[in-house]
Amino acid sequence: MSKLTRLSVSLDENLLKEFDDLVEREGYPTRSKAVADLIRESLISEEWAHGKDVAGAIMMVFDHHKRQLVGHLVDVQHDYHDLIAASQHIHLDHDNCLEVVVVRGKPARVQELHRKLKGTKGVKYAGLTMASTGKHL
Ligand code: NI
Numbered sequence: 001m002s003k004l005t006r007l008s009v010s011l012d013e014n015l016l017k018e019f020d021d022l023v024e025r026e027g028y029p030t031r032s033k034a035v036a037d038l039i040r041e042s043l044i045s046e047e048w049a050h051g052k053d054v055a056g057a058i059m060m061v062f063d064h065h066k067r068q069l070v071g072h073l074v075d076v077q078h079d080y081h082d083l084i085a086a087s088q089h090i091h092l093d094h095d096n097c098l099e100v101v102v103v104r105g106k107p108a109r110v111q112e113l114h115r116k117l118k119g120t121k122g123v124k125y126a127g128l129t130m131a132s133t134g135k136h137l
Pocket residue numbers: 064089090091092096097098
């Protein structure tokens with residue numbers, strides 16, 4: 001971590017009250033940690049919006065019994081092999097599988113991969129967690 005710098009901020013009294021309630025609810029040890037997290041969330045949104053290298057995860061739940069589904073999901077992932085850092089498959093129960101695909105690369109291609117997986121028949125859920133490489137945070 002680089003050197004800490006102190007700053008002062010002027011806020012509307014009601015906004016500060018709402019912020020302090022949030023700090024309490026989220027269990028932040030200090031306002032500073034909460035402010036830093038909010039700034040980082042904004043920076044991550046910018047990374048995704050402006051095409052910088054990003055990291056994240058696609059989490060899918062799908063029906064193990066749908067014919068050819070598993071093979072199709074693997075084919076799609078091979079088309080984007082350069083993005084995929086790791087994947088893990090969990091057999092949730094007799095019928096359902098959960099797969100986590102950890103990705104890094106350009107946001108547009110990550111989102112394209114997410115759309116293809118999500119749009120596959122038999123996929124019950126596919127969520128994208130937009131995280132960061134951490135380089136600029
Ligand atoms: Ni399975």
